[in-house]
Amino acid sequence: MKLQLIDVDHGIHETHNRISAAAGAASIGMTRLHGGLSDGVDVVTLNNGRLQLKLLPTRGMGVWKGEVDGVPVQWNSPVQRPVHPTWVDPMRLGGIGWVDGFNELIVRCGLGWHGAPGKDRITDSAGNVVAEPFLPLHGRIANLAAHSVTAELHEDQLSVTGVVDEGCLFGGWLRLQSTLRTRLNSAEFEIIDTVTNLAATPAESEILYHCNVGEPFLGAGSVLHTAVRELAPRNARAAEGINMWNLYEGPQTGFAEQVYFADPAPDVSGWASSVLADPESERAFAVHFDTSTLPWFTLWKNTGACQDGYVTGLEPGSTFPNPRQIEREQGRLKTLQPGESVTYRLRFEVATSKARTRQILDAVTALQVATPRTVHAEPKTGWAS
Structure with a gap:
């Protein structure tokens, strides 16, 4: 069973239907928040009968919060509700404006860079400095919205897959395809992320x-x-x-x-x-x-x-959260060739x-x-x- 929740190319934004199993005890559906800084934020709720997670397609497919056996899995941020990326200025407070939207259980930092804000140094093949951009805290991906989100229920497995592009003219094109999946009545879930360089030139990437x-x-x-x-x-x-x-x-x-x-x-x-x-x-x-x-x-x-x-x-992480220049100098920063992908796998469990x-x-x-x-x-x- 499959339900397309978001498909920008085909004008799909599904908030009326959901998929369910186990007599409705397990389900996946989406709502849109209205008002305040949350206006326009989509929330996908996945419930496997024991574990409930709230995913944020509008915020890079992050996981806002969860609950297992009635136990909350989250933290109490001064940012009480999901913040639409429109309200996040990454250059605020000297380059740490990312924290204006920070309240998730799981949030990705990347894809082009992450870590502390600071000046980067880009050189050509001869070692000449060609640019010195200032990179703010933790990159762009958490404040980019998915253009495609699909929910699936197959036998005892539930999953949500989202696709987010991080790209701009003269700035490369990286794509995140993220799948979060779990099983009926489980206290575990996993995340499988694939990052692909869709540009015609090599691209540095870290997460x-x-x-x-x-x-x-x-x-x-x-x-x-x-x-x-x-x-x-x-x-x-x-x-x-x-x-x-x-x-x-x-x-x-x-x-x-x-x-x-x-x-x-x-x-x-x-x-x-x-x-x-x-x-x-x-x-x-x-x-x-x-x-x-x-x-x-x-x-x-x-x-x-x-x-x-x-x-x-x-x-x-693929690197430490230092300024990108440090990670490059220490050989930890990965370069993806055109068309090359890298896959990251994580598994989470809540023991009650x-x-x-x-x-x-x-x-x-x-x-x-x-x-x-x-x-x-x-x-x-x-x-x-």
Whole structure:
């Protein structure tokens, strides 16, 4: 069973019908928000009977929030509702205007660049500087709308596929085809993204999955469980907390963010895991990712006051979130040839019982025990900008 929710080329925008199964307990449908900064934002609601997710085609196919077994999976941002990209000026606040629309559970950063704002340096084959553009925070993809969105229900599998183009004259043409899929009555879902260079010239591309979690998974005593080969603070501020880099305190007014970069340790299949467990280890939010194309991991700790955004980010990426020039110089930035594609795969699970949480944590612990780990007290040369 298939339902075309959006098809700009054929004038399709479907908000009246939905597809459903299991006597209506599982369904996929779309609504459009009206009023305020959310005016014109499309929201696709996917419900598999146990897990509910709200996807945002208007915002790069990000996942706004979810719920599993009645437990909210989200964070409390000062940006309370989805913001239409029209209202986001990326150059505001010195190039961090991206945060004006930031409230998603999962938001992509990319595709041409991501990371901290800063000046890039473009050179020709002879090494001559031909341009020095200023690149604002986290790229364009989260503020671009899908021109095609399809919902499918096949046997026990539900999926939503969206296509988003990031392109402009003289600026390249990258296409994201994103599929989010899950199964009936499952607490898991996966994301499969393919990025293709549709231009006639090579294009640099990088991506980071900003996966953001708040209460009830995050609280005083919460722990991040992840197996890494190497980890380092991004800067002096992060170095202050290196002895408790994976431990969390309660909300603190005025808390200054801390960021840690890591080389994740994958299992025999090449997948790595990062799991946030609540203080009692009764619930957990797990991010599993394919390190063949997402070889780096960033941890963002922003445990400020609840009203200001009490949240942590688990962030698999093709690169670290440094200015693009740094990632290019360090050889982490990928160049796609004309017509070339790269596929990114992630799997998410929400554990709502102590038994399942323990199973997930035991797997991560076993992997770390088998992997030597180096934790640097200071920023690592070549990693931090």
